[in-house]
Amino acid sequence: MNMYKSLSDKFSLEYVKGELLKTAYGSGDTFLGRLDPRTLIFWYLFFAIVPWFIHNEIILVSFLLFMLMMTYLARVSRLILFILCIGLLSEITVLFIISLFFGGDLASIGPLFWLTIKLAVISLASVAIFTSLDPEKFSDALLRLGVPAQVSFSVSYGYRILPTLIEEFHKVILSYRLRGKPPEKTGLLYWRMGVYYMKILVLSFYPLILNGAKRSRTTVEALETKGFSHSTNNQDVKKLKTAYFSFHRNDYFFIAFSIFYIGLSFTLSIYY
Amino acid sequence: MVKPIIQVKDVSFTYPGSEEKVLNHANLSIDEGEFIAIIGGNGSGKSTLCKTFNGLIPQFYVGDFEGEVQLGDRETSKYSVAELSKDIGYVYQDFENQIMRPTVIDDASFAPLNFGLKDYQERGLWALEVTGISTIANEFIWQLSGGQKHLLAIAAVLSMKPKVLIVDEPVAQLDPQHAEEVYKVLKKLNEELGMTIIVIEHHAEFIADYCHSVVLMDQGRILWKEPVKTALSKVDELVLHGIYPPQITQAANRMQTTRHHCNGLPITLAEGIEYFCHFPQVIPFPYTEDRQKVPTKEQPIISFEKTALQFQDLRRQRKQVLHNIHTSFYEGERIAIVGNNGAGKSSLIKLIAGIVKPTSGEVKVLNHTATKASPEKLGKYVSYVYQNPEEMFIEDSIKKEIELFLKARKVPDFEETVKTILYDFALSELQDKDARLLSGGQKRRVSLAIAAAMQPHIILLDEPTANLDIATKKHVVHMLETLKEHVKTIIIATHDMQLVAEWATRIIVMHKGEIIADGNRYDIFGDELLLQKAGLIIPQIIELSLKLGLPKPLYTIEEFCSYFHSVEGEGLAYEYV
Numbered sequence: 010m011n012m013y014k015s016l017s018d019k020f021s022l023e024y025v026k027g028e029l030l031k032t033a034y035g036s037g038d039t040f041l042g043r044l045d046p047r048t049l050i051f052w053y054l055f056f057a058i059v060p061w062f063i064h065n066e067i068i069l070v071s072f073l074l075f076m077l078m079m080t081y082l083a084r085v086s087r088l089i090l091f092i093l094c095i096g097l098l099s100e101i102t103v104l105f106i107i108s109l110f111f112g113g114d115l116a117s118i119g120p121l122f123w124l125t126i127k128l129a130v131i132s133l134a135s136v137a138i139f140t141s142l143d144p145e146k147f148s149d150a151l152l153r154l155g156v157p158a159q160v161s162f163s164v165s166y167g168y169r170i171l172p173t174l175i176e177e178f179h180k181v182i183l184s185y186r187l188r189g190k191p192p193e194k195t196g197l198l199y200w201r202m203g204v205y206y207m208k209i210l211v212l213s214f215y216p217l218i219l220n221g222a223k224r225s226r227t228t229v230e231a232l233e234t235k236g237f238s239h240s241t242n243n244q245d246v247k248k249l250k251t252a253y254f255s256f257h258r259n260d261y262f263f264i265a266f267s268i269f270y271i272g273l274s275f276t277l278s279i280y281y
Numbered sequence: 282m283v284k285p286i287i288q289v290k291d292v293s294f295t296y297p298g299s300e301e302k303v304l305n306h307a308n309l310s311i312d313e314g315e316f317i318a319i320i321g322g323n324g325s326g327k328s329t330l331c332k333t334f335n336g337l338i339p340q341f342y343v344g345d346f347e348g349e350v351q352l353g354d355r356e357t358s359k360y361s362v363a364e365l366s367k368d369i370g371y372v373y374q375d376f377e378n379q380i381m382r383p384t385v386i387d388d389a390s391f392a393p394l395n396f397g398l399k400d401y402q403e404r405g406l407w408a409l410e411v412t413g414i415s416t417i418a419n420e421f422i423w424q425l426s427g428g429q430k431h432l433l434a435i436a437a438v439l440s441m442k443p444k445v446l447i448v449d450e451p452v453a454q455l456d457p458q459h460a461e462e463v464y465k466v467l468k469k470l471n472e473e474l475g476m477t478i479i480v481i482e483h484h485a486e487f488i489a490d491y492c493h494s495v496v497l498m499d500q501g502r503i504l505w506k507e508p509v510k511t512a513l514s515k516v517d518e519l520v521l522h523g524i525y526p527p528q529i530t531q532a533a534n535r536m537q538t539t540r541h542h543c544n545g546l547p548i549t550l551a552e553g554i555e556y557f558c559h560f561p562q563v564i565p566f567p568y569t570e571d572r573q574k575v576p577t578k579e580q581p582i583i584s585f586e587k588t589a590l591q592f593q594d595l596r597r598q599r600k601q602v603l604h605n606i607h608t609s610f611y612e613g614e615r616i617a618i619v620g621n622n623g624a625g626k627s628s629l630i631k632l633i634a635g636i637v638k639p640t641s642g643e644v645k646v647l648n649h650t651a652t653k654a655s656p657e658k659l660g661k662y663v664s665y666v667y668q669n670p671e672e673m674f675i676e677d678s679i680k681k682e683i684e685l686f687l688k689a690r691k692v693p694d695f696e697e698t699v700k701t702i703l704y705d706f707a708l709s710e711l712q713d714k715d716a717r718l719l720s721g722g723q724k725r726r727v728s729l730a731i732a733a734a735m736q737p738h739i740i741l742l743d744e745p746t747a748n749l750d751i752a753t754k755k756h757v758v759h760m761l762e763t764l765k766e767h768v769k770t771i772i773i774a775t776h777d778m779q780l781v782a783e784w785a786t787r788i789i790v791m792h793k794g795e796i797i798a799d800g801n802r803y804d805i806f807g808d809e810l811l812l813q814k815a816g817l818i819i820p821q822i823i824e825l826s827l828k829l830g831l832p833k834p835l836y837t838i839e840e841f842c843s844y845f846h847s848v849e850g851e852g853l854a855y856e857y858v
Binding site for chain 1: 685
């Protein structure tokens with residue numbers, strides 16, 4: 010029971026909520042956070058797509074170093090990094106086990122390792138960008154880049170509603186616990202407790218969704234009374250919403266440095 | 282000549298799939314600059330009526346709509362809701378769902394921004410200024426208290442500078458002090474900006490203090506619209522429709538043997554003092570305060586030992602929610618915990634239920650250390666009723682909700698218990714319905730039934746009377762009596778001072794995370810300094826008896842009335858002109 014206690018203390022929903030919100034909104038004061046959102050989106054598009062097509066080990070390693078630097082600059086939350094590491098580790102383990110079934114041996118670790126590096130580059134780029142880009146700016150940037158207003162608003166509203174949902178989820182789980190009964194024997198390695206909690210987690214989604222559906226009625230009406238439909242087809246409103254966008258010296262510097270670094274990696278790969 | 286700003290002409294509306302008309306040939310005219318209250322029992326069509334004003338009905342609700350509504354000189358069916366909303370603002374009862382943006386200032390300026398107004402930021406700031414929340418302009422909305430969220434919802438609508446503002450139940454979730462604040466803001470808007478204000482309201486005391494006129498609705502019909510004094514003086518008619526006029530008006534009504542009060546009854550405290558100071562008093566004073574017996578060596582049921590609680594907020598700052606709580610509760614007590622929003626009431630009862638664990642100190646519940654026990658274990662002895670009943674609804678029918686606990690614990694013959702509970706709480710006929718689809722009063726009933734079915738020793742209620750009309754509230758109080766049979770101790774956290782005055786035997790006053798007073802109603806309601814510090818507003822009838830200089834405060838209308846000799850209607854006529 011104690012192991013459960015200490016784990017659940019650290020990973021309380023409160024904590025997760027805090028970390029998520031910090032990742033989403035707490036970005037204003039980092040170097041990356043002050044850049045123009047459009048710069049970040051373009052930068053991300055490059056690092057989310059290009060690594061898939063690169064097999065050169067030197068380029069991948071130098072990209073990885075670049076991403077580590079970015080992660081440091083963005084001050085990514087430890088929880089997110091922890092989850093990322095778990096994800097990468099389990100990915101390589103699972104793939105390795107699968108490869109054994111298909112006649113692989115220890116030698117398959119090599120290619121798997123490079124695949125993982127590739128994934129790490131892409132994941133770190135995503136994490137760094139989303140830590141630095143608050144959903145408001147991201148949504149405005151999408152709007153400015155021509156994405157329909159309904160989509161860009163959903164991004165921003167999705168984040169705004171997140172804490173509310175987590176809180177409600179928490180309360181529903183508590184309702185189950187207050188009126189439920191845990192198994193009397195914990196079982197080997199607490200498996201019975203695990204099953205009990207998993208069952209509650211799954212069951213809790215239904216009330217959450219039903220309550221959410223009820224709530225959205227007010228939201229939809231209120232959106233209309235606040236003139237949202239008026240804004241979706243109006244170019245002037247779009248301009249007004251994104252009037253604060255502007256490229257600064259730092260943006261140019263950041264882009265120039267990135268191009269220089271990418272160029273350098275490719276050059277290195279040719280000579281070595 | 283004042284122009285009517287809203288005209289409802291013979292409007293009927295039926296929701297799809299329903300036979301019943303929610304609005305039934307309604308006719309109403311509201312003048313520019315009025316401050317008007319719409320009253321009526323749960324389900325009388327108040328919100329539906331207000332949704333016709335800005336075109337949400339019929340444009341957003343399919344259903345049978347007949348008749349015509351005019352806003353200014355525009356017919357609402359011919360303009361889009363967005364277009365009409367430039368002139369009319371709507372603040373929902375569940376206002377939290379109309380807050381769209383993550384920060385306060387963003388939300389306040391959202392509407393003008395959508396309409397492409399260049400000065401959207403100034404408008405947002407202005408609206409925050411008017412509602413008095415400009416200091417929190419850059420906060421994130423999930424860090425706000427309920428009261429602040431409500432003011433923000435109002436500000437977000439105000440930034441369009443509408444001509445009409447509709448607020449559905451402005452004070453339902455607020456403590457008395459914050460409620461007063463909201464009404465002061467509305468009054469300012471009405472008087473200084475000439476805004477027409479429409480509120481849907483159950484609290485007659487606020488209507489008496491702030492509104493000009495009252496509209497009474499019943500089953501989709503508009504029965505009448507009268508000036509506030511005439512309206513609230515129709516005590517018997519209002520009570521018939523489940524609405525309770527101010528306590529002072531009720532008392533005055535009871536004192537009059539002949540029922541023609543052409544000039545109306547007193548509706549505010551000042552009028553009440555004027556009215557009652559001429560009444561002959563009964564001597565000797567018929568009431569002596571029943572001092573509560575001091576709990577002796579009896580074993581406490583719940584005890585707090587130097588308990589403190591801290592939270593970490595999103596900025597990683599530690600926030601002290603409870604300081605050094607040291608107290609015990611005993612069997613048979615009816616405890617009310619009172620205090621402002623954020624005083625720590627809910628946290629205190631959550632500690633007892635084991636939902637939150639103290640940062641330091643201990644909580645003992647029936648010899649179990651709540652600090653170590655899981656919520657499931659405490660659930661055997663303690664049941665906790667949420668402030669929002671919907672958060673307790675996790676099954677798809679009322680019967681299943683009530684069974685859940687008993688089934689999980691494999692209680693023998695649980696079917697019998699469920700049957701009794703369903704009957705006791707008047708839910709037998711609704712048992713197969715989904716609890717989420719019920720009315721506010723019914724939901725509350727289900728939440729209490731769920732708790733009673735757990736057959737706990739201790740029952741904890743968080744704001745059991747919030748969001749209810751007065752008739753349903755009386756019913757809840759009655760149910761508390763029913764609960765008493767099943768339970769050893771009942772603890773309530775509440776803002777409802779009438780409930781406290783009439784029900785509690787022990788009152789605990791909290792302020793900024795500390796218990797600042799603990800006593801019976803005589804100790805608490807007699808201590809003006811204490812009330813001020815804790816931000817409590819005592820029920821009108823007690824205040825009236827104090828202001829009249831009676832030897833002891835009187836707590837109910839019945840007690841109050843028995844202190845005076847009733848007089849003939851005629852003798853009164855000259856006194857109240």
